[in-house]
Amino acid sequence: MKHRAATAGWLSVICAGLGQLYNRQYVKGLSFILVYAAGIYAIAAKLTPHLKGIVTLGEQGQHLVKVGKVYKNVPGDHSIFMMIYGVLAILVVLLFLLFYVLNIRDAVVVGRRKQSGSELRVLNSSVFPWLLLSVPMIGVLFFTIMPIVFTSLIAFTNYASPNHIPPKNLVDWVGFATFDKLFNMNVWSDTFVGVLSWTIVWAILATVTCYFGGILVALLINQQGIRFKGIWRMLFIIPYAIPQFVSLLIMKNLLNEKFGPINQYFRYFGMEGLPWLNDPFWAKVSVIVVNMWIGIPVSMILVMGILTTIPKDLYEAADVDGATAGAKFRNITMPYVLFATAPILITQFVGNINNFNVIFLLTGGNPATMKYNNAGETDLLVTWLYKLTLDFNQYNIAAAVSILIFLFIAAAAIVMFRRTRSFNEEDMIQ
């Protein structure tokens, strides 16, 4: 009986389920054999063409065939569909392999238990959470992971208008040519570098202005001697409560150069008014100011929450020592607030890099410029990507750009993760 586990394991290697049968788990064994047979059949008969398809991405596009005396358009291979089916096929194969490995492990584990004669426990409580998680995980798999995989694949093809749009034409694998184009071909690299640097400048300015603006407003309300604190607070929360797209579209009108009320007030005082959204420099100023209007309330709420957590005895101790209001502010309030909110800076920075709404709804990336390819002066990487996809069909460049943003955010995610883990361990000590 010594080799019971090993025998069961090897039997399961030959054919999933045999080991379970050998372990006298008949229902399990039979269902495993069925799954195994279905899997092998599916891979051999159905999935192989798709697996081949993702390699070739189709042999012939739409083409003309002579039927009798006239030429007719015949649909050819659709490279993108082939790619999607290919990815799905690979997914199925991976799941099958996972099943196969787990089946072998199961046979060995059960065999070992039988060998030692220990009771078989039904592991109900380890199956239930997976049951609960299965629906969410399928959603994440199809609408988060699949798209990420798919995007990464597209970046290595030539899927772009005008010459490689299925079903009319085929799409091919081109290796790193897209990235090469993005970095080295002047039309693209100028745009990329320009948009990237504005994205970084924007993210820094937007984060810093909202962060310090929020602290300032919170402290202003929290000052000793200010009355009606609740009312001020409620007034200042209004921008946060109005749906963002509504306020942004309204701002766009407020700042309208010819008819907008802002410039009207300027004219009322005898000034010319400014080209808020039409001049490259002023458009940038406008988006930052409008972003402050939207972002400060959030920081304000956070900072006000923190202000209430500062222990009162710190101030009392300072009073005993005869500290001035200024000294208390410099040595207690500011360090406390900065320390507690510093982690939020990372989240807000990442959020601003991807701050699609403010730019797209306010300026649409405009004013347009000759310097850039398919992008305007205020375009961020994300709005550029959106335009490339939906308006210009430059899918491969868009994919390459999103991979670069992915990498950047992944770096930030790792920083965040470190921090969260230290938070978790702190919880454990308590």
Add this chain to the structure above:
Amino acid sequence: MKPRLLFSYALLALIAVACIYPALWTVLSSFRVGNSLFSDHFIPTAWTLDHYRDLFRERADRSIPYASWYWNTLKVATASMVLGTLIQLLTAYSISRFRFKGRKAMMMMILILGMFPGFLSIMAVFIILNTIDLLDSIWALVLVYSAGAALGMFVAKGFFDTIPRSLEEAARIDGASHMSIFMRIILPLSRPIITYISLTTFAGAWVDFIFARAILRTPENWTLAVGLWSIIDSYNSTEFTLFAAGCVLVAVPITLLFMYTQRFLVDGLTAGASKG
């Protein structure tokens, strides 16, 4: 009064005006006679409700099916709220309450995937939906919003972590199943977090522009966000008062909801910020 306080009050008043002005201006414009953006007076000289009526009237010279936009948005937001909240609660519950194999890995995966803004892969979502022929359907939009809901589960997990385990253990001794523990003990205790999640998912779907514009193609299927944007985009400032009326009708319910449930939101925001 001390000059410092006086200065502070002046500053506060200035900020308050800046906060309220855009909203006030829009509301006033929506009651103004005429349709242009330009107006000599901040407070309209002649008032009218025509623009509100106009929103729901069919007109041959333009296509602004406001009623169907409103209805679509309501459907999308409600459906995603129900589905999204359910998915998020289930995920958070199983991660918080069970110690199973792969739990740590799962948490890490959720944390990292949650960092990626969904719309970065919008192109792939677009192509996938195109492949399964779901483009231009509001249900595709619901699918997209709810599918990623699990990734936002950390706030709810933090909440579930605080419910004492002894409650469940007592129920288990009385013979309660996993499902009845969840339905009869955990859910009733989680009302604050359920409110918070449903509110944020509802508002999220109500105001989303990015996916809605990418997925919905025909004007009848649009949501309010896309519709209002298109009014500004295609009619520019010639139908401004109409647009203002449309904005008021979109913003009022959400704004009231936000002000009314402010405390929940602020708590959630603060908790979310420190949990990461």
